Amino acid sequence: MIRLLLIGAPGAGKGTQAEKLSAAYSIPAISTGDIFRHNVKNETELGKQAKAFMDRGEYVPDSLTNDLVRDRLSQDDAKSGFLLDGYPRTAEQVAELDSILEAQGNKLDVVVQLTADTDEVVRRLLNRAIEQGRADDTEDVIRRRLEVYEEQTAPLTSVYAGRGLLVTVDGLGEVEEVTGRILEALNARTS
Ligand code: B4P
Secondary structure, eight states: OOEEEEEEOTTSSHHHHHHHHHHHHTOOEEEHHHHHHHHHHTTOHHHHHHHHHHHHTOOOOHHHHHHHHHHHHTSGGGTTOEEEESOOOSHHHHHHHHHHHHHHTOOOOEEEEEEOOHHHHHHHHHHHHHHHOOTTOSHHHHHHHHHHIIIIITTHHHHHHHTTOEEEEEOOSOHHHHHHHHHHHHHHHHO
């Protein structure tokens, strides 16, 4: 059983690796980005509110994001481990996650930071734009998402490093190669 976070710039490979790790540890991978996209597609009230922010490459307000994570982590399948992909992304979300876990009597085991240089992440996201046509994968919006990540999310890694939870993994190379590196780093911590 493991409770882990995946942090990384847009395009660093979070969603891709979340699927692999979810299968390896038999835990749910909870992606706030996927949940928002699902709501946008189904034109729910949450989706209507989130869409304008996502289309600009901005973060959805903490109040909306925190409520959805609180609900999701209270579901049965998240009680014995989970992977959070793309949450927390702000200092307020870090505080909220601390409070959710404290109320449950649970703790995080590890925070994996995936790294990749800007040229590579822009290349990957422009490639995804061609393959999947995601609304926020245009070059201007990608640049804005990277700025927001540097301003608001990158500093959070030092919070988790200070708690002794941070593991940094090189996200460059083949998908399977990156998965291997993450699993090796996690095994080294737990053995
Ligand atoms: P996300 O869905 O988290 O989008 P992302 O940062 O682009 O990551 P994603 O997981 O999709 O991409 P990945 O790197 O795996 O967020 C989207 C938006 O939702 C945010 O901008 C924000 O508006 C909102 N949001 C989400 N969470 C929020 C929060 N907590 N608070 C506020 N707002 C929030 O993959 C990218 C591409 O690279 C893919 O095409 C993949 O195939 C490719 N790739 C991956 N690994 C590769 C490799 N090793 N080699 C080559 N290509 C690779």
